[in-house]
Amino acid sequence: MSLPAKYNPQNHEDVIYQQWEDAGAFNPDTSTGTETFTVILPPPNATGTLHLGHAMYVVQDIMVRHARMSGKKTLWLPGTDHAAIATQNRVEKDLAKRTPPLTRYDLGREKFVQQVEEFVEQSRDTIRHQLRTMGFSLDWSRETFTLDAPRQAAVTEMFIRMYHDGLIYRGNRIVNWCPRCQSTLADDEVEYREEITKFYYFKYGPVVIGTARPETKFLDKTIVVHPDDPRYTTLHNTTLTVEWMNGPVQAQVIADATADKDFGSGAMTITPAHSKEDFALAQKYHLPIVQIIDEAGNFTEAAGTFAGQSASASRQTIVDMLASKGLVDHIDDHYTHNLSVCYRCGTAIQPLLSDQWFVHVDQPLPAQHQFAGKTLKQVACEVVNNGSIQIIPDRFTSTYFHWMDSLHNWCISRQLWYGHRIPAWYKDGAITVQVDSPGQGWKQDSDVLDTWFSSGMWTFSTLGWPRQTEDLTTFHPTQVLETGYDILFFWVARMILMTTYALGEIPFEKVYLHGLVRDKLGRKMSKSLGNGIDPLDMSAKYGTDALRMALIAGTTPGNDAKLYEEKIASYRNFITKIWNVGRYILANTNLVGTGLSLSDQWILSRLNRLVMNVNHDFETYQYSLAAERTYDFLWHELADWYVEIKKFEPNPGLLQQVLEVILKVLHPFVPFVTEVLWQEFKPGSMLITAAWPIADAAQIDPVVEQQFVAVQDSVIQLRNLRNQYNISYQTVLSVYSQQLPDSATKTMIEQLAKVSITDQLPIGQLTHLTNSRFDFGVELSVVIDVVAERQRLQKEIIALEKNLASFEAKLNNPDFLAHAPNDLIENTKKLRDEKLTVLAENKSNLSLLPAALQPPK
């Protein structure tokens, strides 16, 4: 059976994945390991398809495959997130495209939710397929969904517990309202967009006030000035009658440091129902709070004649009206400010007053709790602070603390139809929180929960909580959470909050944050830019293994990585290389000899060194380094040198041994091609039979490595000489050496450089090879081009002299001799002497050159 010269991934990947799945190889229940290794997949949103960001899950697959091969009972648990806002928006968008366009209200809640569920079912199928295509070794038997029945039960239970512990409350607060989504948003779901707009200055009694949003100012009757602002000292705590939008109003003046003396006129009026800061002031001074704009973005009755009209559309009318009253002082046309917008749809946020559910992050936990007396916030800080949870890279730790410090109570109710219904029931002003309806006439809260509430429970709800399942005791806490740094706050922080509360333990030991995948120009990949790369396209074109390598190599934790097709193509070449090395070795196993030659000892030393280094890389989460190291070994040591040497040297059966180990080391990165090759010479699936290799330190021999480097150096020198003088490999070059190397080494150099080494002094003059550890000479008569040879020697001499100068400078420096470690000094001396010898030879060659040969005519 002979393998084709090119590896075609499409012929193997699906088959191999199916084999793995059929064998139950991803299910930890089949493992006899005692130590567990658990990773819960960050659930992709059920909004359609996976993108390259999700392809970064490959980091988890590498961790998980490595752990599994190392004998650990390994669980990687898949699932999807219902992503309330995102999914609902997606379906609403589809509805709007229909003829005639539909809204969710046309369908009604029940039918609409049904539509969303159908869409989600379809998405989840696509996602399952994509995750398999990427080769991810997920335990599909434990697949979950944030909105399936067990998770529903868990979320409801959590809400009820937190409510009874006083950690969830209902309150009337300013919230971020998205008029398009018709829902509240958490603080961190609000994004800011810089915008140049008009800034209006109005005459308001004796002061001038500034605003970017005149339409909110109808009922303003409180002026705030800074206590130390000399311009307004006389006004403090007075009440004035001022002419305003709907006629004269009674306005009181408050002195409070919130007012910025240097901004605008230094005086402002406040709008308590539509600004967080103003709301806080209103509470502080017990001012009336009246809503002017409603959930739809229209004026309420409070706006008088404007009631029912769109607030944003009425801005100009209102300004005109004030102008006609002579109340416009001036207008600044180039005011830059940050407009707050919805992170989902980009619509401008309308802050407004509303009854909502909140998680209380500053409420001490009850007496019976593990962390009794501490607040959620404190616990979440503590577990990171004391090292129970480690964030990689470390610098995100301070970001985490900073965010935690400024965390306010978390608004968790969303006015959506799709999601976890809030288990609160109302009747005649009474409220009760429980799973089922208390009885006749009780109405359930119509809101659903923020999607991060359920994903915050992800490490334990997926394992069966609140039931004390075997999975929960076996696999929790998990070892690693691997995700993008962009959701450190959204998700990671909330998982820590909720898990420490629910279980009294951490959700994971390490948080490994990967960077974002960007295009070649460093831009975020997005549909609107059209610069996205579909992982499935790349997988089909270059193979999954190549895509995986491209995603890992050159990426370090927390730093963004660029991905482009050429990079994937170059790793496709690497996969072909693996294939061909494997193919060659498997076809040439019969040339058996005995005893270990220099090259055999060398490859064993290098191989064991590689395993040792890769182990260290895994321990320190440096997957990119591990991948590159292995790449380099396979291509530039095993293939370029060892395999080439074994074409003429007796083979003591090492080739296959080396292949076996290198396939294992490669497997977490490129599971498919390694599995295919494995099955060519081993019974059974690699995934089940291959154990992670152990480095044998006794095989690592620096002396052997050094000896081999000398051979490599000489061969490269000789090849270089050939290239320089255009001497074809058909011509066997005669090389003189006063002392012949041992016969195996002699053969190696002769074969690899296509030369013949002799100790018979030739008739003509010799040119010595720079740096050659074997002190080879080549007869000058074969060097045809005297001018070129002169140039070559001169160049070498200049380089050598430069080197020499730097060594001499060090060695002549008494401080260096006094402070530097001894071996460094010795090494420097040795190098200096070597350079000196070679330099002398080169100079002598140069001086002989014109005498030995006539210059060309």
Added chain:
RNA sequence: GGACGGUUAGCUCAGUUGGUUAGAGCGCCUCGUUUACACCGAGGAGGUCGAAGGUUCGAAUCCUUCACCGUCCACCA
């Protein structure tokens, strides 16, 4: 406004606790139809490590300041 990250070869990036002559891949140039591989092989050119100071026998690496690019947080009516 506050903080963080980046700046190393034409491009994309490595560079472990300061220590021999700063590396790789791609690209480029020269050569090669040597039966594992042209998705290949051999060789080569190319960098005063963003700038300026400082610490040190010794700095890409540590410290200070600055410049440019990027990101996050906060947000002023």
